[in-house]
Amino acid sequence: MKQHTLxxxxxxxxxxxxxxxxxxxxxxxxxxxxxxxxxxxxxxxDPDRKMKLAKELGLQPRQIAVWFQNRRARWxxxxxxxxxxxxxxxxxxxxxDRQKLQQEVMALRAMLxxxxxxxxxSTGYTDVSGEETVESTSIPSSDKxxxxxxxxxxxxxxxxxxxxMDAECNYQMNMDDYNNTVMIPPYSWATTSMP
DNA sequence: TAACTAACCTATTCACACA
DNA sequence: TGTGTGAATAGGTTAGTTA
Numbered sequence: 001m002k003q004h005t006l007x008x009x010x011x012x013x014x015x016x017x018x019x020x021x022x023x024x025x026x027x028x029x030x031x032x033x034x035x036x037x038x039x040x041x042x043x044x045x046d047p048d049r050k051m052k053l054a055k056e057l058g059l060q061p062r063q064i065a066v067w068f069q070n071r072r073a074r075w076x077x078x079x080x081x082x083x084x085x086x087x088x089x090x091x092x093x094x095x096x097d098r099q100k101l102q103q104e105v106m107a108l109r110a111m112l113x114x115x116x117x118x119x120x121x122s123t124g125y126t127d128v129s130g131e132e133t134v135e136s137t138s139i140p141s142s143d144k145x146x147x148x149x150x151x152x153x154x155x156x157x158x159x160x161x162x163x164x165m166d167a168e169c170n171y172q173m174n175m176d177d178y179n180n181t182v183m184i185p186p187y188s189w190a191t192t193s194m195p
Numbered sequence: 196t197a198a199c200t201a202a203c204c205t206a207t208t209c210a211c212a213c214a
Numbered sequence: 215t216g217t218g219t220g221a222a223t224a225g226g227t228t229a230g231t232t233a
Contacts, residue, residue: 024210024221047202066222069203074220 027067031057035064039071 027035038045038053045053045068054061 026211026220045202063221065202067220069205070220070222072203073205 027057027059031059035067035071039068039075043072043075044068 034057035053038049042049045065050061050064050068053059053064057064
């Protein structure tokens with residue numbers, strides 16, 4: 001059950017020389033240093049260590065426990081901050097890649113449109129002359145092949161689009177994987193030692 | 196198995212130091 | 215005197231113990 005033992009000892013000590021009722025008093029540098037060192041050793045506080053620290057620092061065990069609780073909360077906040085920064089960097093990088101891919105897709109689409117238009121024109125000529133025009137892209141075209149070429153071209157665009165979609169899906173999946181790996185279930189973070 | 200207990204958590208309050 | 219920081223509190227969850 002909760003322990004609501006307040007701190008008469010410390011308070012009394014502190015108010016004696018001030019003539020006031022200090023309800024909250026900052027810990028001294030020495031006390032903080034020792035607590036900090038202890039926290040760096042182990043984020044969790046076992047009862048023996050709590051008693052030892054309390055004795056050593058002249059504080060109530062409850063104060064030691066509270067200090068560790070607050071320290072863990074601050075530590076977790078920092079961890080979340082770092083995690084946020086890492087995720088943001090990752091997101092920015094993926095975002096840039098996505099934009100680049102989209103630009104490539106647009107360029108390829110434009111090329112394809114141009115290519116199809118030229119094929120249609122050249123097909124018009126071949127209808128008359130019977131000659132076959134070969135584009136620099138080496139895609140064969142004739143009145144017989146033209147629908148096939150268009151279909152292939154459309155397939156290419158669809159594939160590119162699919163690749164783009166896949167990239168997005170992969171990113172989503174990776175983020176999910178990352179979340180499953182990194183997201184910390186309640187309280188479990190506290191059982192891990194300091195990084 | 197329910198009740199109790201201790202330790203922990205998050206959210207909040209509040210005293211104090213300082214610009 | 216407003217604000218940031220940290221000690222302390224409130225209330226909830228979890229896990230171990232016991233009758």
